Amino acid sequence: DQQVKQNSPSLSVQEGRISILNCDYTNSMFDYFLWYKKYPAEGPTFLISISSIKDKNEDGRFTVFLNKSAKHLSLHIVPSQPGDSAVYFCAVPWGFKTIFGAGTRLFVKA
Amino acid sequence: EAGVVQSPRYKIIEKKQPVAFWCNPISGHNTLYWYLQNLGQGPELLIRYENEEAVDDSQLPKDRFSAERLKGVDSTLKIQPAELGDSAVYLCASSLGGRGQEETQYFGPGTRLLVL
Numbered sequence: 001d002q003q004v005k006q007n008s009p010s011l012s013v014q015e016g017r018i019s020i021l022n023c024d025y026t027n028s029m030f031d032y033f034l035w036y037k038k039y040p041a042e043g044p045t046f047l048i049s050i051s052s053i054k055d056k057n058e059d060g061r062f063t064v065f066l067n068k069s070a071k072h073l074s075l076h077i078v079p080s081q082p083g084d085s086a087v088y089f090c091a092v093p094w095g096f097k098t099i100f101g102a103g104t105r106l107f108v109k110a
Numbered sequence: 111e112a113g114v115v116q117s118p119r120y121k122i123i124e125k126k127q128p129v130a131f132w133c134n135p136i137s138g139h140n141t142l143y144w145y146l147q148n149l150g151q152g153p154e155l156l157i158r159y160e161n162e163e164a165v166d167d168s169q170l171p172k173d174r175f176s177a178e179r180l181k182g183v184d185s186t187l188k189i190q191p192a193e194l195g196d197s198a199v200y201l202c203a204s205s206l207g208g209r210g211q212e213e214t215q216y217f218g219p220g221t222r223l224l225v226l
Contacts, residue, residue, distance in 0.1 A: 009150070032211040043114070043201055043217025044153065089152050093211035096166035100152025 003027055004092055006101035013108050019077040021104045023090030028071065034091040035064060035075050038103070044089055048075070080108045112136070114218035116202050122224045128190035131221045135183065135204030142179055143215060144187050145201040153201055159185065160207060192225045199223070 005024045013019045023033075031052035036044035050057040050064045050073065057064050063076045077084055085108045090101040115134040123129050135142050140161050145153035156175065157167040161182040170177065174193070179185040189196055199222050203215040 004152075041219060043203070043219050045217065046214045049212070091152070093213070096158050097155045098215065100154070102151050 002101075003030075003094075004090055004099050004101040006090055006104050008104050009102070010105040010107065013080045013106065015082055015108055015110050016079045019075075019080045019084065019106055019108065021075040021077075021088050021090075021106065023073050023075075023101055025071050025073075025090075025092060027092075027094075028068075030092045030094065032093055033064070033066065033073050034093070034098070035062075036089040036091055036100075038087045038089065047088070077106075080106075082108050082110050084108050114202055114204055114216055116200075116218035116221055118221055119219065120222050120224075122226065123192055124226050125194055126191040128188065129192050129223060130189075131187045131200050131202075131223075133185045133187070133202030133218060135185070135202070136216055138206065139204035139216070140182070140207035141205045141213070142185050143201075143203040143205075144177060144185070145203065145217075147199040147201055147220070149198075156187070156200075189223075192223075194225050197223055197225045 003026050034049045035047040037047045038044040048059050048062050048064050050066050055066050066073045087103045087105045089103045092099045117132050142159040144156040146156050147153045156170045157177050159179045177187045199220040201220045203217045205213045205215045
């Protein structure tokens, strides 16, 4: 059973517009969340994180929102740029593991 | 600073053959991870080392997979014998260690394995 779910395999957005990537989780004990970005033929790179004591964390064009009651988090990219085209993974550290979602492939069209 | 280095980048073998992957973590990183990534899925942890000690290998199929991290630096992951279902990307990552859940993992580019 997947504990971290990214239900949209892909998303296409026009350059300059907002990209919203979603992630749902099942375990209410999760208290720290990560987003990783992955380009083809490269490993994932850390993008942004959020602790459950916050409902928002912002870093430049990237903002992560956390809705604990809904067990949902989202990554907003504003404005989207062609270089943002990549696969985005939602992840949760849990014990010795980090549990990753399946990823959402973002296409930003110029 | 050099990132996590993995070799080979690509490997094609026939089923039942052995294969080995090598990882050199970022200098000074005590924690090393091996992940398996199947197509269309996120990375799944195979084994995690704290220095030389494997602290979590619960997801490592021990009948055919083995790993070692001698001297707490480089690591190798071996599959013997390989099966068709082992075709995937094998990712190595490292982190400083000691920061708990706020630990940032740095990933290598991965080894793409194709078993024919």
